[in-house]
Amino acid sequence: MPETSGPNGRTPETDVIDFRAAEQLLAARDPRGAVKLLDEVVASHPENTAARLLRARAFFAAAQLRPAELEFSIVLEREPDNAFAHFALARTYERQGRPEQAQRHFRLAAALDPNPEFLKAARFDS
Numbered sequence: 001m002p003e004t005s006g007p008n009g010r011t012p013e014t015d016v017i018d019f020r021a022a023e024q025l026l027a028a029r030d031p032r033g034a035v036k037l038l039d040e041v042v043a044s045h046p047e048n049t050a051a052r053l054l055r056a057r058a059f060f061a062a063a064q065l066r067p068a069e070l071e072f073s074i075v076l077e078r079e080p081d082n083a084f085a086h087f088a089l090a091r092t093y094e095r096q097g098r099p100e101q102a103q104r105h106f107r108l109a110a111a112l113d114p115n116p117e118f119l120k121a122a123r124f125d126s
Contacts, residue, residue: 015041019051022058031061049078053085060092068092083113090121 018041022034038055045051056071072089075082090105103123109115110122 010040010044015044019054022054026054026058026061029061031058034058035062035064049075053082056085056088060088060095063095065092065096069096081112083109083115083118086112087115087118087121 018037022037022041025031025034025037035055035058038051038058041051042048042055052071053075056068056075059065059068059071069089069092072085072092075085076089079085086105087109090102090109093099093102093105106118106121107124110118110124
């Protein structure tokens with residue numbers, strides 16, 4: 001007997017396949033295609049932080065900055081120690097012309113993970 005499908009008729013396998021396909025689409029520079037697949041995955045599993053983070057990255061790549069900001073913020077509510085999410089939110093703020101908010105998140109990212117890219121963006125020396 002097949003696994004029970006969710007309220008929208010999707011199975012866990014469908015969601016995994018769509019998540020992996022969205023990763024491939026994002027890597028192939030098709031962020032809008034990735035967002036379309038991830039909308040269904042997130043609708044089925046709103047608690048799935050990995051899906052939300054991938055969707056946030058896709059929104060950012062598609063220059064949909066407000067939705068990217070929202071998704072990165074949701075990820076950080078759930079995982080306040082996620083250095084990459086802080087860094088990506090900072091880049092989002094930077095692209096929106098919000099340097100003070102960007103600087104705060106660049107510094108949080110660098111404090112959580114001494115990744116050279118995070119440290120450079122944090123500009124602790126200035």
